[in-house]
Amino acid sequence: MLRYAVKRIMTGILSLFVLATVTFFLVRLIPGSPFMSGGVSQSVVEAIEEEYGLNEPLPVQYLSYMAGLLQGDLGISYQDPGTSVTEIIARAWPLTASLGTAALIVSLLAGTGLGILKVMSRKKAVGHMISAAGMAAAGIPGFAAAILLLLVFSVKLKLFPASGLYTLSSYVLPVISLSLYPTAVITRMMANALAAEMGKEYVLFARAKGLGRGRIVLTHALKNAFLPVLSYAGPAFAYLLTGSFVVESIFTIPGLGREFVDSISSRDYTLILGLTVFMGTVVILVNLAADLLAACLDPRIRRNFAGREG
């Protein structure tokens, strides 16, 4: 277990390093200076660039950026001088995190429930309906769903607020549009894993013992079927973060996603860089935690690893 954990953590650190490095150089490669707009004279641009350390050679800039990164300093926003990127993240992250957490909980509950229902139901129509709904939810892009929900429920029916994140009811539409896709994925994973578990011998034994189908699924098979779902945690977080770009800009929520979209259109490089590094880090850490947790719960993962190495 320890060897697996060390190796996995090393890969995680390497990923973080690659992420920060690649992002730094890509952002520096973006053509044009962020200060060139609006007839500013060359000398002023140079003065500003000196202030931000942009006149230094690239390797020096890179080293000072990485040194700052280690201390949690992501630099200062270009477009909003006086505000550090860390402050912007601290302001916007809680909104995005609360939306994402709500969407994650909804999709876990709905996905698990629908997955169980699909396996347990004796009616074929139920299974078909869940499959069809799953395909629709997986196929329709999140932004399309968000727009349609906004048009129907906020604009036409006026049931939910169209913007902001002030009351509980304003969470409903963004959370639904964010959780559609993960719900579809979790439902499918859950149903497949449960169906596979139901064919195993311990289930046969439980049935021979006289346990009901419901008891078998809920107390025996469900535990084992959760592992594949755990491996989806990383991709789910990545989806929720990138999904927040569009959902937050459609529902005008001042979260991380909207900051990111704004920073792109205003060419605010430090902010783009900082937000990319921050979001990448979140996803890498979630992946890491999910893998370690899976190895803790399932001895087969540890054993496979040991077998492959030795």
Add this chain to the structure above:
Amino acid sequence: MGNTKGHLAGRNRYGAVCCAVLAVWIILAVCVPVFGPYSWSEQNARIQNLGPSFSHLFGTDRFGRDIFTRVWYGAGISLLVGMASALINGCIGVAVGAVSGYAGRAADMILMRAADIIASIPSMLYVILITLVMGAGVFSIILGLCVAGWIDMARIVRGEIIRLKNSDFALAARMEGIPSMRILFRHLLPNAAGPAAVNLIFLIPQAVFTEAFLSFLGVGIAAPAASLGTIIQEARSQMIVYPYQMICPLVVLCVMLLALNGIGTLVEERIAGVRCE
């Protein structure tokens, strides 16, 4: 498989519908901009924001452009991006997976660790940065999609090759003295074609989705060119007054994605069924 005949027939009908929809979509995407009466980019101030009618099936946008023509032009760009990037990612993935699986040892270790690292960072972030560096356009989106799009394919092909490498027929081929390159290309890769094909099909809707997502954010295909995502983005500013300007491209995009995903799912089921038998 436990499939009854009726079930299989139902799946076949569903597959036929998906294929037919995709065929119609491709034909419309090619024919409407080429043979249609309107241009997808020419502006006409006298026919701004017209509702749907016989002469303009989806109406016109705020620059007086025919939305029907624009939507199909955009669908063509979306499909082009999807298919081109799927093809490139497929080739890279098969190559990396084959080398990694067949060579093993250090090559396998390095390639798979590199894949792990690239895969652990959300690919959308790379694609956005690359389109910012290269400038918005079809080429930079395809390039961005190719940074991380090959990884699933490489993992699948690698797994298949490792499984097949030690099978009896591969061993027999090696004992015959057939060069290893020939074994890989003639004996192992064709047997890995099934799972690879499934992945290749699913790469297309993924790429179409990513492109639409980026264009919707304003970092994808830039004006005057247009993809479905761009058209949806352009309609957003007046979506409350003229919702059809947004709903038409939205529906075309969703139906396209559903058809592509449906074809992928059915091919996947069919291959899994063949394997079980």
